[in-house]
Amino acid sequence: MKYRKSEAKEYTREHMKGIWAAIPCPFTEDDQLDEAALRKSMRYYIEELKIDGFFCGGLIGEFWALTTEERKRLQKVVVEECYGKAQIIAHTGHQSVGEAISLTRHAEEVGADYAIHINPYFAAKGDRHVKAFFTHLCENVDIGVSLFNSSLSGVTLSPRLIAELADIENICCVKNAQSMEHHVETLRLAGEKIVCSEPSEKNWMINHAYLGQQVFMSSPEPYLYQRPGKLIIRDYTRLIDEGRIGEAKKLSYTLTELRGLFEKWIMEPWKAGTLPIAYLKHWCALLGMPGGGKVRPPLLQITVPEKEEMKADLQRVGLIG
């Protein structure tokens, strides 16, 4: 641990910055964790795309399809590849609070910077249950814990509840995958207590330039939009930091077509109930990244016509040749 439990909020405020990616979990043809591809992709993210931090083992990482042992192994491999080069927030969400504690302690032990836990799903149905879950989890771990307010859990944290949870000693952040209205209200109620991050790239320009959001934590856009030598998100973020807002906006607008494709292939299926991890992995494969293989059941593999359509889409906007 790089900080004491009582310093979790302060440490996060000071260190959780930059552009973070939520990464997929590669599998081999025989459905094992593909460690070689994972390591190779981590090196690509860090060395070529200059990504500052990684959210591993989350929704993009098909956490629901991994055993506890696989999740621990994933944490270890990601930390080994990142240590000293980028930060790691390990997703330790589990329906069993005992298993969540075990995963979180493991993240702490292997050297992750932070842990993050999706809204407790299945049994926790009201605010009291949610508070009981996080209170019990946080009492039993030292690492800084981020909330992950995803409604996919079946539970949505209100801005007020986030502000209450933010009083727990080592709650240090919220990845708030909600509407802008929700985010703005969360910033108002909890923004001084913990780091609040709304994770859509399309809103990052506004969130960073005008609402004081210090970190883009986290989504797949950093590796789906950016290519080696063409780090548009990173570049327009730097322009914002230098106060060159007009130039930043102009550069950000060049992503408009890609944002349209992200809506089509990722967000629209997601909203319709189809977790688009197979599409995301194929997008990675088209970019030549390792680990763009299969998804685990119950998700369905991408079909051949879909593959062709996606390739044509990415060619049309000039992302691939």
Added chain:
Amino acid sequence: MRYKKTEAKEYAREKFVGLWGAPTYSYGPDGKLDLEGLKQNIRYYAEVLKVQGVFVGGFVDEHWSLSVEERKQAIRASLEAARGEIIIAPMTTHHCMADCLEMTRFAQEMGAEIAIIMNPYLAARTEKTIFEFFHHLCERVEIGISLFNSGYAGYYLTPDQISALADIPNVCAIKNAIMDVRHTAEVFRKVGNRLVVSDPEEAHLLHGVQHFGQQLFHSSPTLHLFQTPEDRRIERYFHLAREGRFAEAHEVYASLAPVRALAHKWLWEPWFNNRLPIAHVKYWSELMGLEARGGVRPPLENITEEEKEALRSDLESAGLLVRQAA
């Protein structure tokens, strides 16, 4: 396996008849699963309540709070305690397919006659992915599978989805925990000749037997919450109805109304309003003589002393605590 995969439906039709309970799990002072307590509960169900089967590892056992290892230990302990005298129906649901397969295969190897799979949640959110979940699982196990249609997944299976799933060879039963008799009626109409269909609401049981020929009550803690060793009225009205003696069955059924009202007050009303009353189920179970110590695990909240007093007093007023007093 006592039957071939292709015979699962036939086996279920012949063997899955009668009443299946749902005993509670208890925890020791160290917070660990109390397997001896579970075994006692299984024996109580077999010897005292004389049921035909029990569902283990479900909601009243806080399945979500248990590790895969704990769930397997409980399956093994239940099967040992049952000694082949009653059917053990373990729930082996998990959103992680590898864990789900591991537990289902374990149940199969340990000699369970059926495994119960609740609607998958988290990643399975469309008709195609829900079907894929069951299809993938069932292709890889031999044991018969009971669907468990619970809204706690965030959705219900529709009668049409159930009908599609009923074509999978080893899907052989359904616990349709919808609490909507019209939905269950439609399920009986669509799949009643393929699956053993059960509405697990005790209040609907007589209706189910009389109007749909429901052969199995799958499954409910009411068998131990409403009944004592000397007073097994659910069993009585179920058998009367199965024999076609409906007038007598209705009389016995009606006599349980006060207890049913208490269950509604203490259990079902909170249950269907997102406050799983497992601590209350456990305390009621303890009062009825089952092993249910150790409270509940977070995020659920334990029953308060005031609630205990009030629940106990309610059960005494309804004349339910005879066994305890004796």
